[in-house]
Amino acid sequence: MLCFPRWRDGERDPERGQGNKIIEIVWTGIPFAFVAVLFVLSARTMGISDPPPPPKPDVVLIGHQWWWEVRYMNSVAVVANEIHIPVGKPLALRLDAADVLHEFWVPELARKIKTVPGHPNHIWIQADKPGTYLGFCWEFCGTQHAWMHFLLVTDPQAEFQQWEQAQRAVLFRSLRRGAGIVVQNVSESSATLIAGFS
Numbered sequence: 161m162l163c164f165p166r167w168r169d170g171e172r173d174p175e176r177g178q179g180n181k182i183i184e185i186v187w188t189g190i191p192f193a194f195v196a197v198l199f200v201l202s203a204r205t206m207g208i209s210d211p212p213p214p215p216k217p218d219v220v221l222i223g224h225q226w227w228w229e230v231r232y233m234n235s236v237a238v239v240a241n242e243i244h245i246p247v248g249k250p251l252a253l254r255l256d257a258a259d260v261l262h263e264f265w266v267p268e269l270a271r272k273i274k275t276v277p278g279h280p281n282h283i284w285i286q287a288d289k290p291g292t293y294l295g296f297c298w299e300f301c302g303t304q305h306a307w308m309h310f311l312l313v314t315d316p317q318a319e320f321q322q323w324e325q326a327q328r329a330v331l332f333r334s335l336r337r338g339a340g341i342v343v344q345n346v347s348e349s350s351a352t353l354i355a356g357f358s
């Protein structure tokens with residue numbers, strides 16, 4: 161409408177106007193309202209899709225050259241290269257790296273997220289049905305990077321609890337055996353030391 165020429169012979173130039181407050185308020189207010197609505201919608205969606213992590217994560221995942229360490233914070237179970245999670249429960253994962261950059265990725269269940277030495281990252285993960293998924297390290301992290309796969313197994317709640325308790329029992333058995341070996345070694349070396357002095 162503004163570009164359409166309306167000129168007839170003998171007609172005077174139209175009046176020039178400037179500083180029309182109403183027009184300025186309208187053409188500033190409408191885009192501002194659009195941007196404000198988009199901002200609120202985006203902030204709300206971001207909060208729903210990736211909520212802030214809790215102070216204590218459920219699982220800590222540590223990338224090593226070239227394997228994954230998985231620590232369950234509630235049960236103190238520790239496993240490697242096989243992550244189990246319960247179906248229907250969102251879990252907060254904290255991701256650390258022991259040596260170099262790695263990247264956690266389960267294409268069917270979780271987005272890519274880097275593990276950075278000294279800078280923990282966080283991600284929420286939730287499964288809706290039982291299954292087994294293949295996960296990868298997606299950051300070149302050294303000569304054996306291509307083999308740095310892992311399994312993500314989603315269990316029904318009761319099965320997950322059984323699995324977690326079993327892993328915890330394995331850990332405690334190993335610790336007890338380790339403590340026994342230390343005690344035995346200490347007493348053997350003490351005996352050798354005492355024999356050497358006597």
Ligand SMILES: [Cu+2]
Binds near residue numbers: 300301305
């Ligand atoms: Cu890698």
